Amino acid sequence: MARPEPGAAVYVEDLPVPTPGEGEVRVRIARAAICGTDRHIFHWDPSVAPMLSPPVVIGHEFCGHIDALGPGVEGWQEGDYVSAEMHLVCGRCRACRSGNRHVCEHTRIAGLHRDGAFAEYVVVPAANLVRLDPAVVPPHIGAFLDALGNAVHTVQAASSIAGRHVLLSGYGAIGAMAAAVVEFEGAASLTITEVAPGHLERARAWAAARADSATPIRVLDPGRGGLVEEVRATTDGGVDVVLEMSGAPAAINSGLELLYPAGEMVLLGIPSRPDLLVEDFSRRIIFKGLTLRGVVGRRMFATWEEMLGLLARGLDLEHIVTHRLPLRDFHRGVALLDAAEAHKVVLDPAQTD
Ligand SMILES: [Zn+2]
Ligand SMILES: [Zn+2]
Known part of the structure; x- marks a missing residue:
C-alpha cells in the first residue's frame, strides 16, 4: 500500500471486496x-x-x-x-x-x-x-471499449463516411481509433492532423502500415504551414467530413475552413477554454451551409452493438x-x-x- 505522493490526488490502497446490491x-x-x-x-x-x-x-x-x-x-x-x-x-x-x-x-x-x-x-x-465474445474481443481490447465507443459514436454521427473525404484533427487514443474506423468504412481519403511529436509519429507509422489501403491516408503537421492548400489539392476542393478530436481552437477553425460546402463537422474534442472564437463565422459556416454536431458518450446501447459488430468484422x-x-x-x-x-x-x- 502506497501513501499519497506529494501533489497527487491518486494513490493505491487496499479496500474490502465490494458487495453487489439490488440489481x-x-x-x-x-x-x-x-x-x-x-x-x-x-x-x-x-x-x-x-x-x-x-x-x-x-x-x-x-x-x-x-x-x-x-x-x-x-x-x-x-x-x-x-x-x-x-x-x-x-x-x-x-x-x-x-x-x-x-x-x-x-x-x-x-x-x-x-x-x-x-x-x-x-x-x-x-x-x-x-x-x-472472447473470440472477438480479447481482454486487452475489451479494456477500452468505452473509448472506442466515443470513436465509433463520432464517426457514425457523420451522415456517411464511405466514398467521402474525411479530415480527422487530433490523433490521441480516441482519434487513432476513429481513424481506424474511417479507413475500415471506406472513406475516399483520410487526412490526419496532429501536433504532438509522439502522436504524429504513431499516425505516420499507422499510415505506412496501411499503405495498401483503398483509402489514401495522409498525415500532416499543421505547424509546418501550407495545410489548407495541400488538403484542398488532394480532396477535390475540400473535405466532406471533419472529425474534430483535439479541442484545439486552431484545429476547429482550420477544419471549418477546409470543409467543402454542405459538409459536416462532428466535434468530440473539448476546448480547454469555455469560449471559442470562430473566425470568419458567416463565410465559414452559414454561407457554406455546414452541419455542426457535438458528440458525447455512447448511444445506449446502439453504439456498443456497432462497435462489437466492427470488431467482429475485423476492425484492427x-x-x-x-x-x-x-x-x-x-x-x-x-x-x-x-x-x-x-x-x-x-x-x-x-x-x-
Ligand atoms: Zn474513458
Ligand atoms: Zn435521464
Whole structure:
C-alpha cells in the first residue's frame, strides 16, 4: 500500500471486496485502461475536480468476468465475460425518455461519482452490462471499449463516411481509433492532423502500415504551414467530413475552413477554454451551409452493438495498445500519456511486474 505522493490526488490502497446490491453485479476485472478523464483526475484538473468527492475508486474503462450477482439480477451468470457502460442514467428525464440516454440530465459516472474500475473488483448495475465474445474481443481490447465507443459514436454521427473525404484533427487514443474506423468504412481519403511529436509519429507509422489501403491516408503537421492548400489539392476542393478530436481552437477553425460546402463537422474534442472564437463565422459556416454536431458518450446501447459488430468484422486496433502495465503502475501510465508517448495504457490487476 502506497501513501499519497506529494501533489497527487491518486494513490493505491487496499479496500474490502465490494458487495453487489439490488440489481447489481460484481465483476472481477481482467483489464482496465487509462482514459484522458483519469489523467485530469490525477492532475486534479478544474474540469473534473468538482465532480469528485473522494475517496473514490477511479477508472471507467474495463472488462472482466462476473463473479457475484446481487438480488434480483436475471439473465446473467457468474463467469460471464463483460464490459459495461459506466454512464449511469436516470431513465426518467426527457432525454432518457426520448431515447437519448447518452445526454441524460442526471448522468452519474462510475469512476467519478461512485467507485470505478481501477481495482480487482467493480460493482455495476446489471442494466449497464455488455456481453463480450472472447473470440472477438480479447481482454486487452475489451479494456477500452468505452473509448472506442466515443470513436465509433463520432464517426457514425457523420451522415456517411464511405466514398467521402474525411479530415480527422487530433490523433490521441480516441482519434487513432476513429481513424481506424474511417479507413475500415471506406472513406475516399483520410487526412490526419496532429501536433504532438509522439502522436504524429504513431499516425505516420499507422499510415505506412496501411499503405495498401483503398483509402489514401495522409498525415500532416499543421505547424509546418501550407495545410489548407495541400488538403484542398488532394480532396477535390475540400473535405466532406471533419472529425474534430483535439479541442484545439486552431484545429476547429482550420477544419471549418477546409470543409467543402454542405459538409459536416462532428466535434468530440473539448476546448480547454469555455469560449471559442470562430473566425470568419458567416463565410465559414452559414454561407457554406455546414452541419455542426457535438458528440458525447455512447448511444445506449446502439453504439456498443456497432462497435462489437466492427470488431467482429475485423476492425484492427492492436496498434492502439502501446503499453501494458500492472495496475499499481498507474502513475507511470499517466506520465507516458502526459508526454504523448502512449495511446492506450492497459492495466492488469493480476500482473505483478
Ligand atoms: Zn474513458
Ligand atoms: Zn435521464
